[in-house]
Structure formats: C-alpha cells, structure tokens
Amino acid sequence: MRGHKKFLALSHVMMIFCCIVALVPFWILIVASFTQESAIAKNGYSLWPSSFSLDAYRYLLAKIDWFGRGYLITIVVTVVGVVLSVLITTMLGYMLSKRDFPFVKALDFYIVFTMLFNGGLVATYINYSKVFHIKNTIWAYIIPGILCNAFYVMLAKNYFRNNIPEELMEAARIDGASEYKIFFRVSFPLAKPIIATIALMVGVMYWNDWQNGMYYIDDQRLYGIQNILNAINSNAKYLTQMGGNIQSIPAETARMAAAVVGILPILAVYPFFQEYFAKGITIGAVKG
DSSP states (O other): OHHHHHHHHHHHHHHHHHHHHHHHHHHHHHHHHTBOHHHHHHHOOOSSOSSBOOHHHHHHHHTHHHHHHHHHHHHHHHHHHHHHHHHHHHHHHHHHTOTTSTTHHHHHHHHHHHHHOOOHHHHHHHIIIIISOOTTSTHHHHHHHHTOOHHHHHHHHHHHHHHSOHHHHHHHHHTTOOHHHHIIIIIHHHTHHHHHHHHHHHHHHHHHOOHHHHHHOOOGGGOOHHHHHHHHHHOGGGGGGGSSOGGGSOHHHHHHHHHHHHHHHHHHHHHHHHHHHHHHHHHHTSOO
C-alpha cells in the first residue's frame, strides 16, 4: 500500500513537470506577443513582458481583411473536412466491424497496408494536381485529408464491434430498417465517444495543416491562417505585402501574436471534447 502511494506521488510529480514543460513555450509565446518589438530585440524572450505593448495586435487588427480571409478559409476547411472525414471514417469502420461482410479481411488488410506504405510525395502531387485538378482551389486543403486515416478507421471499427450490441441492430433489421438507417439511427448516436475523438483529431489536423497549402496553393488569396503564419515565419518581409515598410512593422511580435490567434480556437474547443477523448481512444483501441 505504501509503495502504491509512493508510485502515485511520483507519477503526479512527473505529470506536473511534463505539464509545465509543455505549457512554458505557450506562455513565452503569449508574453512575447504582448512585448514591445524593441524589447524583444534587446532582451530576447522572457517569462514576463519587459515592456508591455499591444502593437502586434493593433497591426493584426489593421490587417483584419487579410487575416480574416485566412481565418474564414481555415474555418470552412476544418468544418467541411471534419464532417466528411467523420462520415467516411465511421461508415468504413462500421462496415469493417461486420465479420460476415464479404471480403472484410481483404479490405481490413488494405486499410492497414496504407498505414505502412504510400506512393510518396511526387506521386501524390501528380495525382491530386493532374488527375483531381485541386491545385489553387479550396479542395486542395480538404481532399488530401478527407480519405481518412487508417488508424481512425481501426478505432471506429473496434468501437462498433465491441460496444454496439448486435442484438440491438438485429432488432432494427426485424423491424424492417435498412443498413443505412441502422447506422444513422442506431449505431451512430451510440458512438459519441469515438466520433468526438475522431472529430477532435481530424479537426486539429485540418486546422494546423500548412503542407497542403504549400504544395497546392500558389494564389495568396486562398491562403489559410496556417499558410499565412508559415509565410510570416519564413520571411518577415511577407508582412510588407499588405502595405507599410518593414521598419514600421512589429515583425517579431506580430509573428507571436499571429501564432496566438492561430491556436486560440483549438484551445477553446478542446475542453468540450475532453469528456469523450480518453474514453474513445481507450475503448476504440481495444482489439475486437
């Protein structure tokens, strides 16, 4: 019993330490965004603003049309991507959860195979740009991630197989319900934990995605918020494209402020999914 208490105490200390290590970079990011540009250049980053300033946020507010368009694009992409990805992933997982479904083992192997191998960047780029013609369209953000992730399919499959009673679905079939009605009226409402888990992970993926924009988007008017942040971080002079000169722009603090604005939605949404997240991962990861 005493050894168990010592283990719990040590675990709590380690967890607190890990939380601090994870939170400190966010704190420094926020502090830097509220620090005067000259103070950052002179003193570097600190845990408290040496010279408080709102210049970075004033600059972002002055460029609200630029950042606002990027925000709107990212919000639309995230919402549409999450809805379609969750539907495709859960429907595929539901199908694979049926042991009597034709060719289920072959399909299962095919899904798992994609976790280990892919065609590579060149083949992927040619496929999406030359076959699907998504380059310089908003679909360039959505389509590459919409075909779901094999890991999420496995989570959904195991959840449907282990936690939705077959007797419940059999009763629906006896009442004349089709397989689509059973899925949407019976299985889907009972799968809230795994749906919320997949939606959160897919949403974070879409919100933080900048690679697809870098590969397939040349038109800066179609830049999402992450591509704007990436352009700012890669080249501070990118800020001058919206007007002004580099000397009058709080380049370093504007980067920090833009990053803060970029992560706020995820931080705001996560608490609403936290209730289901651990449960969905734990139950969905159990092999059926």
